[in-house]
Amino acid sequence: MQTNFVIDDKLMRLALQVPGVKNEQQAIELGLRTLIRLHNQEQLRQQRGKLNWDGDLDAMRLDRDPG
Secondary structure, three states: OOOOOOOOHHHHHHHHOOOOOOOHHHHHHHHHHHHHHHHHHHHHHHOOOOOOOOOOHHHHHHOOOOO
16 A cells, blocks of 8 residues: 655654664554554453353363363
8 A cells, every 4th residue: 555644753763773674664564563463462451351261271281071
C-alpha cells in the first residue's frame, strides 16, 4: 500500500538507530507490528482468570487418561 504521512523527524531518526532497522519503511512496519503485538498481548492479559478449564494437569504431565 502506498501512503504518505508526516512523521516527526526526531522520532524517525531515533527509530532508524534501532539495530536492524535499515530504512523508513522498515521502521514504520516494525512499529506497526509492535503496536499490534502489544495490543494482542493486552487482550490476552485481560482474559486472565476469566477462562474455565476442566482438566487434570498431573495426568497430562504423566500422559495418562484421567478417567
